[in-house]
Amino acid sequence: MSTVPLLELQHLSGGYEPVQIFRDVDLVIAHGTSTGLFGPNGHGKTTLLRTVSGVIDPWSGNILFEGKQLNRPGERGRRRSRNLNYDVFTRRRMNPKNVARAGLIHVAQGNLLYRELTVRETLGIAPIAARGRGEPGDLTEKALRLFPRLSERMNQKVRFLSGGERQMLSVACGLIAAPRLLILDEPTLGLSPKLRRELADAIQAIKADGVPLIIVDQDVDFLKSLIETLYLFDHGRISGRIERADMPSHEEIMRMLFGEVHS
Amino acid sequence: MTFETFLFVLAGGLVLGALYALMATGLAVVWTTLGIFNFAHGAFITFGAYLAWQVSQTEAGNAGYFAGAAAAVAGLFITGVIFHLALVRPFERKPNVVLLSVITTLAGATILENAIDLVWGPRSKQLAPMVPGDATFFGVTTSKNQILMIVLVLIILAAVGAFLRYSATGRAMRAVAQNREAAELMGLDVPKLYAGAFGLSAAIAGLAGLFVGSIHFMTPSMGTDPLMKALLVVIFGGVARFTSPIYAAFVVGLVEAFSTYYVGLYWTPAVLFGLMIVVLIVKPEGLFGKYERSV
Numbered sequence: 001m002s003t004v005p006l007l008e009l010q011h012l013s014g015g016y017e018p019v020q021i022f023r024d025v026d027l028v029i030a031h032g033t034s035t036g037l038f039g040p041n042g043h044g045k046t047t048l049l050r051t052v053s054g055v056i057d058p059w060s061g062n063i064l065f066e067g068k069q070l071n072r073p074g075e076r077g078r079r080r081s082r083n084l085n086y087d088v089f090t091r092r093r094m095n096p097k098n099v100a101r102a103g104l105i106h107v108a109q110g111n112l113l114y115r116e117l118t119v120r121e122t123l124g125i126a127p128i129a130a131r132g133r134g135e136p137g138d139l140t141e142k143a144l145r146l147f148p149r150l151s152e153r154m155n156q157k158v159r160f161l162s163g164g165e166r167q168m169l170s171v172a173c174g175l176i177a178a179p180r181l182l183i184l185d186e187p188t189l190g191l192s193p194k195l196r197r198e199l200a201d202a203i204q205a206i207k208a209d210g211v212p213l214i215i216v217d218q219d220v221d222f223l224k225s226l227i228e229t230l231y232l233f234d235h236g237r238i239s240g241r242i243e244r245a246d247m248p249s250h251e252e253i254m255r256m257l258f259g260e261v262h263s
Numbered sequence: 264m265t266f267e268t269f270l271f272v273l274a275g276g277l278v279l280g281a282l283y284a285l286m287a288t289g290l291a292v293v294w295t296t297l298g299i300f301n302f303a304h305g306a307f308i309t310f311g312a313y314l315a316w317q318v319s320q321t322e323a324g325n326a327g328y329f330a331g332a333a334a335a336v337a338g339l340f341i342t343g344v345i346f347h348l349a350l351v352r353p354f355e356r357k358p359n360v361v362l363l364s365v366i367t368t369l370a371g372a373t374i375l376e377n378a379i380d381l382v383w384g385p386r387s388k389q390l391a392p393m394v395p396g397d398a399t400f401f402g403v404t405t406s407k408n409q410i411l412m413i414v415l416v417l418i419i420l421a422a423v424g425a426f427l428r429y430s431a432t433g434r435a436m437r438a439v440a441q442n443r444e445a446a447e448l449m450g451l452d453v454p455k456l457y458a459g460a461f462g463l464s465a466a467i468a469g470l471a472g473l474f475v476g477s478i479h480f481m482t483p484s485m486g487t488d489p490l491m492k493a494l495l496v497v498i499f500g501g502v503a504r505f506t507s508p509i510y511a512a513f514v515v516g517l518v519e520a521f522s523t524y525y526v527g528l529y530w531t532p533a534v535l536f537g538l539m540i541v542v543l544i545v546k547p548e549g550l551f552g553k554y555e556r557s558v
């Protein structure tokens with residue numbers, strides 16, 4: 001086996017101009033392992049993942065996927081004037097299309113997908129990232145077996161789906177893209193316990209199929225069942241790394257992050 | 264008003280409606296995909312007419328209507344892509360892109376019109392009718408050219424609609440329109456789809472120019488009125504569905520025809536815009552539903 005990691009972040013910093021959200025994030029994900037990201041609301045987990053998948057440009061640092069650098073290296077261009085259109089002078093340093101087509105698939109938090117497209121049409125778009133990468137066959141049927149509810153709603157427009165169904169469609173699209181690494185950003189957010197379990201089982205099945213995951217969730221016990229390594233994320237930095245063997249319970253983690261008061 | 268007159272005015276309204284439907288559909292393709300209004304759409308119509316004229320009706324170019332149409336479509340597709348790259352793309356990430364693109368596309372329209380004036384001169388020209396002669400139905404005589412035009416417009420609209428609805432590229436264009444970020448994360452090539460939508464819209468404008476040129480005289484500023492009407496149709500009808508501006512175009516065309524007959528030519532624009540204001544007061548989303556980008 002090669003020693004090149006699946007994903008490597010080196011001193012990655014970024015945010016929403018002009019506010020920096022995370023800094024100096026170093027992260028190494030080995031082939032075949034799944035990773036959890038856990039931290040309080042609003043501390044920049046989503047921003048970090050959006051940077052990794054190229055929706056926003058990193059400020060500095062490197063993103064390497066299977067040894068290939070995804071970002072154009074260097075510091076971000078500093079804006080020296082508010083009155084100049086820097087979008088014209090600075091080239092984008094990430095291209096989300098290339099990231100997705102390399103097999104790094106990001107299922108975004110609270111993804112609303114395409115309101116006016118039907119479920120069938122949405123599922124028809126999903127294989128685009130996998131095409132041209134010599135991936136085996138169409139995974140749509142497999143995804144539908146995992147989410148049988150979707151096959152009952154094929155001709156519905158996405159805006160008529162329930163929140164849970166839309167979340168399932170999002171994850172199904174991620175699966176159909178034949179990911180080499182699948183990022184799931186709070187996939188169970190706002191779901192009823194029953195739907196949550198349904199989705200968790202499906203994610204479990206995706207993992208069992210050999211797809212490495214990066215998964216963000218607020219429930220450590222749920223994460224524990226899926227991942228090998230857990231990173232604690234706090235104020236835009238990685239503040240801790242825990243291996244599966246000594247993974248604490250939800251309460252213990254809350255104590256580690258917040259001290260006793262929050263219990 | 265006799266029944267013949269009624270049919271005569273009705274026929275005129277249908278011709279106008281077909282033209283407006285083609286113009287408005289082109290405008291709506293850009294509006295629904297990129298979320299901006301392209302004020303160079305009228306100049307695109309002009310440029311299409313002149314390109315078709317150059318290829319099909321001059322001493323130098325005598326290649327026939329079909330070649331003229333091909334030149335208009337290909338030339339305008341390229342023009343549309345260039346306009347997108349130069350006038351819209353640089354502002355894409357600005358929060359006020361809608362406002363900025365109003366003025367940049369207006370600037371582009373002016374430059375294109377002046378270029379047309381420079382190359383072909385201000386003297387008006389006309390494309391010969393696609394087919395000569397008249398046809399009579401129920402005692403009303405119209406030119407075969409106009410009947411053929413209506414049929415062709417309907418075929419073109421059906422083709423564009425089918426492209427957006429059933430083809431993979433059309434589906435991707437609709438997806439990008441509704442959620443750019445989700446589309447990027449799924450690996451769609453957003454810049455290419457935007458440029459493609461702009462090119463498609465311009466190509467449709469080129470065909471509209473070809474038809475306008477075979478009915479009216481061509482001048483470098485012939486696109487101004489079509490642009491106005493296309494805007495009116497799109498805002499009046501809404502763009503909830505691909506078909507909304509098409510229905511609205513026929514409503515506007517018929518109102519215009521009857522108003523021209525009854526109220527007079529000079530007051531017709533006032534009648535149309537008055538009607539639009541009334542509709543928008545009652546139904547701000549447009550006559551045919553939601554003022555939202557869907558198709």
Ligand SMILES: Nc1ncnc2c1ncn2[C@@H]1O[C@H](COP(=O)(O)OP(=O)(O)OP(=O)(O)O)[C@@H](O)[C@H]1O
Nearest residue numbers: 016021039040041042043044045046047048109186
């Ligand atoms: N589009 C945006 N523009 C500017 N600031 C933003 C934007 N999106 C998020 N932020 C800010 O970035 C910070 C980090 O947000 P982010 O969504 O990355 O946190 P998170 O850790 O994913 O939180 P949660 O657990 O609630 O999903 C927040 O303070 C938020 O206000």
Ligand SMILES: [Mg+2]
Nearest residue numbers: 045046109185
């Ligand atoms: Mg988040």
